[in-house]
Amino acid sequence: MRSHYCGDVNKAHVGEEVTLVGWVNRSRDLGGVVFLDLRDREGLIQVVYDPDLPEVFEVASSLRAEFCVQVKGLVRARPDSQINSDMKTGEIEVLGKELTIINRAAPLPLSMDNHQNNSEEARLKYRYLDLRRPEMTDRLIFRSKVTSAVRRFLDDNGFLDIETPILTKATPEGARDYLVPSRTYKGQFFALPQSPQIFKQLLMMSGFDRYYQIVKCFRDEDLRADRQPEFTQIDIETSFMTSEQVMQKTEEMVRKLFNDLLNVDLGEFPRMSYDEAMTRYGSDKPDLRNPLELVDVADIVKDVEFAVFKGPANDEEGRVTALRIPQGAKLSRKNIDEYTKYVGIYGAKGLAWMKINDLDAGMEGIQSPVLKFLNEDIVKQIIGRTQAGTGDIILFGADKANVVAESMGALRLKAGEDFDLLEGEWRPLWVVDFPMFEKHNGSLHAVHHPFTAPRGITPEQLEADPANQVSDAYDMVLNGCELGGGSVRIHDAKMQAAVFRILGISDEEAEEKFGFLLEALRYGTPPHAGLAFGLDRIIMLMTGAQSIRDVMAFPKTTTAACPLTNAPGFANPEQLKELGVAVVAKEETTEEA
Incomplete structure (x- = not known):
């Protein structure tokens, strides 16, 4: 149906016949001439219709914003006085010869210009319209370019793209899990993964020494501008690489991303200890600008x-x-x-x-x-x-x-x-030397996660003085935003058991939740380390968006709802019966109930 994308037509096409499809961005009837701005994902182009073709001109005069149309016409250069340097196609226009209305548009429920003041609720409810706006289109196209560049870099450096399960078991990652009831095992539940942490460690144990995955993760937690219940990680794990080597390789990847896609040289990333960051800046992700x-x-x-x-x-x-x-x-x-x-x-x-x-x-x-x-x-x-x-x-x-x-x-x-x-515009750094544990409500909790290795000590030394031990962990920070974090993992069963005991995880609970992992650690587990980047945060920073919701195709609201599909919703009673799940009515969720 098309010969070119609108935004790809340029002076080299002058004199050619083109067929374009897209949406009417704006239509202006100036009496004897109709000017049509046609838009697709690659940009805008001006199409001109004059009365020489009365039937076509009549159709052009009837167009409204967001009509989906097909245009056929001749590319010609604009007069010098009409060149629009703000448009990629501003040196040319198309003289329309044919025009087909593919689909009409009803009056729009939200504004479509770049200065729109639509509420976020409206933008999410009519997301398919909001995404047509060039600002939003450009962000999703840029996101695609980033993921392609990440894949190329990791593929070229010997990493294997391996998928891990979405239906898994609850893990103590620090946030609440989304639970999925099992029909075949009534009364039991899968959990959606907060990260592929355990599975990527198991892949290292399996001999796949360089793994990556661009993967969906899920956390049922309170939301902020940079949080969503489902988000995307660039997940990386390696065997036989030190923390220094992991940092060097992932820093190389991020520097290449910024250089290739933004023409920005981030330079060498300085290192700063956790203690120094907290002392000087009151934050473990300081904005050095x-x-x-x-x-x-x-x-x-x-x-x-x-x-x-x-x-x-x-x-x-x-x-x-x-x-x-x-x-x-x-x-x-x-x-x-x-x-x-x-x-x-x-x-x-x-x-x-x-x-x-x-x-x-x-x-x-x-x-x-x-x-x-x-x-x-x-x-x-x-x-x-x-x-x-x-x-x-x-x-x-x-x-x-x-x-x-x-x-x-x-x-x-x-x-x-x-x-x-x-x-300055960009100030990256690595924050290192995190404490292994932090005290909260009188008990110790893992600063990163319970699979992070301490630096240079035995299990006995760790248990003798856990509160003062440093982990072999590292966070990449840019402009006060944590892009990603990682660590050397525990590859010794005795050390993992010691960490579980310090965290108050009993041997029985550890066996019930992580027995498969503890057993796997007994069969020649290699030393391994990794890192996970928040893809949504990276795109947010690179595009200058204010929220990760503006760089995701179909995000949730700050209350974890989807106005577009009205999710979440109530389940069919028959489904619940089949699953063996009972729902407690909201008014009964009191202390008395």
Whole structure:
């Protein structure tokens, strides 16, 4: 039905007859001439109809937006005065000779221009229309180019594309599983995979020493702009490669992606330890475009009479930090109150501050509600350590270390944007040396997952002091977004059993959930390591989208619903009976019920 895509016609085709199909982007009847902008996935082209062919002209005059049509005509160069440099096809146009309406379009339920202000609910309900918009079309085409480039790179480097099961067993990956009832085993359930972690490890045990898969994963968790209940991973696993080699190879892949598709040279990725990232930036995925840093001042204020500072400064689990914002003294009290509310979201109880109105004026040039608790020497030490100058403001975080990190780390990012401080367009890095475990509600949890290996110790040493051990793990971070994370895996059955015990997984539970894995570890398992990238996040960053929903064909809402298909929905009672599943009515899901 077509000889060319609309966006592919150019000056080389002048004088040729072409057949095009697509949708009416815009139609303009200027009296004696009809101008039609025809659109397909590759772009727009202008088609001109004049009254010389009355029947065709009449059809052209009847067109409305989003009619699906076929056009046949002659490619000709536009006059110099009519060249549109903003269009890929702006140097040519098609003189229409024939026009067929393939399908008419009813009045549209949403705006289709690039400046659309449709609600997200409407965009998702009519996603098939939203995806016709060039901005959305371009993102999905770009996504396809990325996945093709990833496959080429991994294929060329000896990796094998191997599929793993979608119906599997629940695993402790840190989020809730989506469960699938089994008809043949009534009362039992499959789980949709949160990742192919166990299966890719089993593939290493099977001798497929370089595996990859672009795979769907599922997590029933609370959603954010960069989270969806189903998402796509670039999943990679290797045998006989160290963490350093895995990082080198995957860094090479990402650098090639950016260079080939965006003409961007990311350069060598710096390395930063987890402890350094948390200390300086309050985040294990710091945005290095932001020059602001957290500075510890607990040793300076440990003896002050201000309990808000003194308490955390003398608490082993506490922290007192200062964040200097250049020229931030111009912040009004209302602005500071807004910042105080902002850090409150992350658990902070307040936000102390100090304005340096005139450094040369000594204490007279300092303004702060906590100044009465601080003598001149302490103020000088704080100013010296933060390198504050006239016109700056210092914001303080004082609480448990985790609260300070989260609240002040978030405030650092907000202040960086508010004061337009971001430097450069792309700042990648590797974050390494993660702790093996973190304490939550009095018990230890795996920072990555329970199959991550500790660095350079025996199972006995790990169990003797688990809280202070470092894992052989690594995260790739770009502009404050975690692109992917990975680790060296445990390939020794004794070490895996020790990790399970530390996590409070009994031998019985470990055998019930992972018996097959523990047994496999006894049969010559090679050392192996891997990494998984979030494909949706990569595309979001590369295209400048604000949410991964804008780079997925059919995403869910923030409440994990699909307005297009009205999913989820109620199951047929007969299906539930066959599955042996009973549904508890919503009003009965109370503590009494």
